[in-house]
Amino acid sequence: MNTELFIAKRLFSSKDQNQRMSRRIVRLAVAGISLGMVVMILAVAIVTGFQREIESKVNGFAAHLQIVNYDSNLSYQTEAINKEQGFLEELKAMPQVKHVQQFATKPGMIKTDEDIQGVVLKGIAPDFDWSFFDANRVAGERIALDSLRTNAVWISEQLSNLLKLGLGDSFRMYFLNENERVPRIRQFEVKGIYRTGLAEFDRMFMLIDIRHLQRLNGWADDEISGYEIFMDDLEEVDNAEFKIRDLVLAHLNDEDSLLRVINIKRKFPHIFDWLRLLDMNVWIILSLMVLVAGFNMISGLLVIILERTQMIGVLKSLGAANVDVRKVFLYLSAFLIGEGLLWGNVLGILLGLAQHYFQIIHLDPASYYVDTVPVNISVLHLVLLNIGALLVTMLMLIAPSFFISRIAPEKTIRFD
Structure with missing residues (x-):
């Protein structure tokens, strides 16, 4: 039995009224992760939707390749x-x-x-x-x-x-x-x-x-x-x-x-260069959102550690090593991040589907080549976003978790 995982599950499902302040801070951190995931899902879905929609329209007029007289x-x-x-x-x-x-x-x-x-x-x-x-x-x-x-x-x-x-x-x-x-x-x-x-x-x-x-x-x-x-x-x-x-x-x-083959990308470079430029914007948005989510969880983890110092002291006095106690809080953080990602996925997918089917947001086709915001929700993109956000955020939490090793059991157990 994985003791650290068991303790983390109990802490995650705990309804202890004495940790109201920490629960509020943690809820805010989870909400921040959810909001960040919503932004990331919509950013990827809208940009890939733009790319697919405009590419398909350009290709519909001029095809992917043309064979013409040299x-x-x-x-x-x-x-x-x-x-x-x-x-x-x-x-x-x-x-x-x-x-x-x-x-x-x-x-x-x-x-x-x-x-x-x-x-x-x-x-x-x-x-x-x-x-x-x-x-x-x-x-x-x-x-x-x-x-x-x-x-x-x-x-x-x-x-x-x-x-x-x-x-x-x-x-x-x-x-x-x-x-x-x-x-x-x-x-x-x-x-x-x-x-x-x-x-x-x-x-x-x-x-x-x-x-x-x-x-x-x-x-x-x-x-x-x-x-x-x-x-x-x-x-x-x-x-x-x-x-x-x-x-x-x-x-x-x-x-x-003499014949030659013309690539659609070279025939209309201004359109395809603009579409490729959108990829850079997406990476900037994803990086910022993951960093914000990571810092939110760092603050939440530190608050949880501070409010659970007595529990940390008891675990250490019972022989738990620092690495084992750290695992407890990293598991707990993973549960909280997972909860934030879950609600972020639900809200992000619902907003994306609403735009796709009801075309709520309209654009000027003279500037954007489309009259409504196109959305492309891909299962692969969702999986990669969730895995990437979870891994990066967990990696950011490893360093703050070392704060646990500085907590002395003989001092925390006496503290009431």
Whole structure:
């Protein structure tokens, strides 16, 4: 039987009215631990939620990786490649790859009776994955990409409000190619409206039949801007990029256009650098909260030791070594920390779930890329937070527990 653990359990469950002051101080320390855990849970959940939400939206517009003509720069006026590529079957069979689809982009100008707006048309083909835009659809239906070229387009709710365009409305667009002085004019019809909350992209992108862009650019039916590659996990993108680059080069022929692979992180570095910067903020918050919890428990432990000096003297007089007495109070501290962590987890998870399901706190999407605070509660994060907080706090209590060795039993037993 573990005697030290047994004594600690009795002390933890004791309702001794003579220790009212110490119980109040200890309750405050436990409350501090609970509050710190709530802050840590919400900080990690909100930051990881931001990262996942924004990453998924950026990837929904531009994919994790793109294969394009080597001569294409980072603008949306691209050089054509042949859509019949020898590496496609091997690419689709790679375990990291979730979906591959062809695309084309072209900048243009929308002109209505009252407004004018520059946009980027994204050409889509029958292999287009609609899951992202279906999840963010406000109104309308998918563009039918059958044998006939369609004038239907999808625009964002932001563009719809800005240009006063609703479902079924028609509008004109103007395109200017290199070496052409007279712009080309096309008329389109709004078939669908989406809203992602990513204002920078909502203001820019429209979905359109890829055959319009092929004709506007003077391309053949088998020419496109490139291929978009979607992955199951953003963390695999860097490794997959090198493998896909080797695969593309292995199938390169002398008559083929030179291709390159573009990583989404390098295409939009300002967004991903900002997301990585949030990790530093989380570590600062976690460090501060754990330190506060540790100092709260140090004060609580010292108060308990002072009020239990007579008990410490009795245990020592019965032959208990200093290390054994220290174990009693460290076990007691672990119980108190566990109680604080338990209530902190309950409150933190409830607040996180309330924000997730009821979207209580709203944000300005122009500044934060989302319209509500996203929350991602992960079991792994909860386990790591609790284990880390318990270990660090217990380590901080080891040094104050040595105060017990300075208590002399012959003095404390006589003290009433």
